[in-house]
Amino acid sequence: MIETRGLRKSFRSRAGRETKTVDAVRGVNLEVAEGEIFGFLGPNGAGKTTTLRMLATLIEPDGGEATIAGADLRKDPAEVRRRIGYVAQGGSTWDESTAREELVLHARLYGIGKAEAHRRAVRALDAFQLSEYADRKCKTYSGGQRRRVEIALGIIHEPKIVFLDEPTTGLDPQSRAHMWDEIRRLRTEGMTVFITTHYLDEADALCDRIAIMDHGEVVAEGTPAELKREISGEVVLVGLDAATTPKAAELLDTEAYVSKLETVDEGGLRLYVDEGATAIPQVLRRLDHAGLDLRSIELHRPSLDDVFLTKTGRSLRES
Amino acid sequence: MKLARDTWLIFQRQIQLLLRNPVWVFVGVFQPVMYLLLFAPLLKPALNAPTQAAAYKIFVPGLLVLLAIFGGLFQGFGLIAELRAGVIERSRVTPVSRLALLLGRSLRDVVSLIVQAVIITLLALLFDLRVFIGDLLLAYLMLALIALMTSAVSYGVALKVKSEDALAPLMNTVAQPVLLLSGILLPLTFAPGWLQGIADWNPFSWAVDGTRALFAGDLGNDKVWQGLTIVAVLAVAGVVWAARQFARSVR
Ligand SMILES: Nc1ncnc2c1ncn2[C@@H]1O[C@H](COP(=O)(O)OP(=O)(O)OP(=O)(O)O)[C@@H](O)[C@H]1O
Ligand SMILES: [Mg+2]
Numbered sequence: 001m002i003e004t005r006g007l008r009k010s011f012r013s014r015a016g017r018e019t020k021t022v023d024a025v026r027g028v029n030l031e032v033a034e035g036e037i038f039g040f041l042g043p044n045g046a047g048k049t050t051t052l053r054m055l056a057t058l059i060e061p062d063g064g065e066a067t068i069a070g071a072d073l074r075k076d077p078a079e080v081r082r083r084i085g086y087v088a089q090g091g092s093t094w095d096e097s098t099a100r101e102e103l104v105l106h107a108r109l110y111g112i113g114k115a116e117a118h119r120r121a122v123r124a125l126d127a128f129q130l131s132e133y134a135d136r137k138c139k140t141y142s143g144g145q146r147r148r149v150e151i152a153l154g155i156i157h158e159p160k161i162v163f164l165d166e167p168t169t170g171l172d173p174q175s176r177a178h179m180w181d182e183i184r185r186l187r188t189e190g191m192t193v194f195i196t197t198h199y200l201d202e203a204d205a206l207c208d209r210i211a212i213m214d215h216g217e218v219v220a221e222g223t224p225a226e227l228k229r230e231i232s233g234e235v236v237l238v239g240l241d242a243a244t245t246p247k248a249a250e251l252l253d254t255e256a257y258v259s260k261l262e263t264v265d266e267g268g269l270r271l272y273v274d275e276g277a278t279a280i281p282q283v284l285r286r287l288d289h290a291g292l293d294l295r296s297i298e299l300h301r302p303s304l305d306d307v308f309l310t311k312t313g314r315s316l317r318e319s
Numbered sequence: 320m321k322l323a324r325d326t327w328l329i330f331q332r333q334i335q336l337l338l339r340n341p342v343w344v345f346v347g348v349f350q351p352v353m354y355l356l357l358f359a360p361l362l363k364p365a366l367n368a369p370t371q372a373a374a375y376k377i378f379v380p381g382l383l384v385l386l387a388i389f390g391g392l393f394q395g396f397g398l399i400a401e402l403r404a405g406v407i408e409r410s411r412v413t414p415v416s417r418l419a420l421l422l423g424r425s426l427r428d429v430v431s432l433i434v435q436a437v438i439i440t441l442l443a444l445l446f447d448l449r450v451f452i453g454d455l456l457l458a459y460l461m462l463a464l465i466a467l468m469t470s471a472v473s474y475g476v477a478l479k480v481k482s483e484d485a486l487a488p489l490m491n492t493v494a495q496p497v498l499l500l501s502g503i504l505l506p507l508t509f510a511p512g513w514l515q516g517i518a519d520w521n522p523f524s525w526a527v528d529g530t531r532a533l534f535a536g537d538l539g540n541d542k543v544w545q546g547l548t549i550v551a552v553l554a555v556a557g558v559v560w561a562a563r564q565f566a567r568s569v570r
Contacts, residue, residue: 056412078414086412092405096336108328109413111321153409 002032007064039207047216048196056086085154089165095139110157144175234276239296242267329423372447380530391469395477428470468554475561
């Protein structure tokens with residue numbers, strides 16, 4: 001449904017006298033299949049929005065190519081526009097308009113006739129549980145209500161693909177859960193959904209496939225399960241004082257069940273093991289014998305954050 | 320066809336939003352009326368005009384051109400707000416014509432200017448101003464073209480600078496000399512030669528002269544077609560340039 005090859009974009013910005021070039025997106029290759037929820041996971045500034053904007057014809061790529069719903073991004077942007085919906089990260093509704101007005105106008109901008117536009121607006125208001133507020137000005141809506149209007153706008157013309165840039169940022173847990181249901185409903189209707197997020201649980205629970213992005217590059221791609229399986233085994237986190245950490249590291253490094261060992265900066269160890277449940281008692285015994293006190297011990301099944309950590313050397317939670 | 324339909328859609332929405340804001344409508348009508356009632360009485364002695372009506376014939380066209388320039392030049396502020404709200408970006412992902420995004424908005428500015436102009440003309444009639452309907456319509460055409468140009472330019476610049484803080488001083492810097500050198504408030508008849516020379520390079524000076532000739536019932540005056548041609552060419556240039564900014568801008 002979407003295929004990109006070597007998509008690139010850099011921005012030149014001026015800071016004081018110097019002009020700095022930011023390589024926002026540096027060669028992104030993606031393949032998104034029809035009818036899936038594809039997630040773009042990455043920290044702030046990773047280049048998610050920039051990639052989406054390029055795919056939505058809002059900015060021209062510096063290099064690379066893309067085919068979107070069968071239309072060539074560079075040669076036929078007008079056709080791409082007809083086939084996609086796009087919901088921006090920073091909102092897209094006007095304070096003084098009502099949800100119904102926005103929906104009708106937006107449908108009509110896609111060339112839909114007046115009567116049909118009104119019918120679609122009613123249907124969309126209904127589907128997104130907005131009927132109650134349909135004729136109130138957008139400035140009176142809550143954050144969640146407004147976000148729902150924006151998503152309804154993005155799909156009012158029934159596109160084949162919809163791009164949602166951080167659809168759940170700023171929503172409370174309940175509204176987020178609702179939004180997830182709505183996004184799944186779009187998939188049921190046959191739409192391909194491309195979302196960006198920096199929530200690990202969202203990527204994990206909602207997306208069929210994800211691409212992890214960092215510094216303008218895709219560092220990993222696959223289903224959440226595949227990605228987690230790639231980092232074999234589980235992790236035992238041993239909480240230690242900074243002083244005892246080196247000694248403990250020396251002791252545990254030679255143990256057969258520890259496949260890899262990392263020291264945590266503030267003190268403590270991260271042990272990569274095949275099976276945490278059997279490793280923990282052995283670790284405890286070993287440290288006890290040596291007379292080393294440990295503060296805590298924790299078993300950690302691999303999460304997407306660990307995938308991110310392995311691929312980039314940083315934790316998504318920290319960045 | 321598509322262009323006309325898209326322009327109409329944008330125009331409709333903009334007018335709807337405009338009418339929804341009663342403060343704006345009130346200010347739009349009230350301001351020119353103030354000029355007419357409070358400033359104009361000073362003119363007869365100042366211009367050494369034989370009658371009040373003669374003073375109006377000089378002052379009213381100038382006031383109308385002034386409104387057209389300023390009505391247009393400061394429309395960019397509203398656009399920056401739309402840009403920030405993401406409305407422009409949202410429009411740009413649809414297949415809507417980019418030219419229509421501009422024309423729909425500029426047309427609103429032209430229409431609200433013409434409404435102001437009609438109110439002022441009607442009021443001036445009460446003060447014994449007399450003008451032929453045909454001449455008046457041509458004068459309105461001149462005003463419409465001026466407003467179309469200034470609002471298009473303002474939108475284009477707004478999309479380029481993307482911030483009110485940059486737009487305000489820019490527009491003021493442009494407006495100041497344009498205003499002073501156009502003989503809008505007082506005719507440049509008494510200006511020294513060098514000032515006249517500079518004013519000849521100011522398109523608005525030509526527009527004002529043309530409009531004054533129309534109000535004087537002097538349709539055959541060369542100033543009329545010259546003024547109209549100059550503003551028409553500039554309006555087209557402004558529209559083409561600004562439409563290109565619409566095709567390009569991102570928040
Ligand atoms: N118009 C622009 N001019 C200059 N730099 C830009 C522009 N747009 C984006 N950037 C830079 O490009 C990089 C990628 O930005 P982008 O918005 O794509 O990140 P993101 O992954 O969407 O982040 P976030 O999670 O914060 O939304 C950032 O370093 C940003 O500062
Ligand atoms: Mg973003």
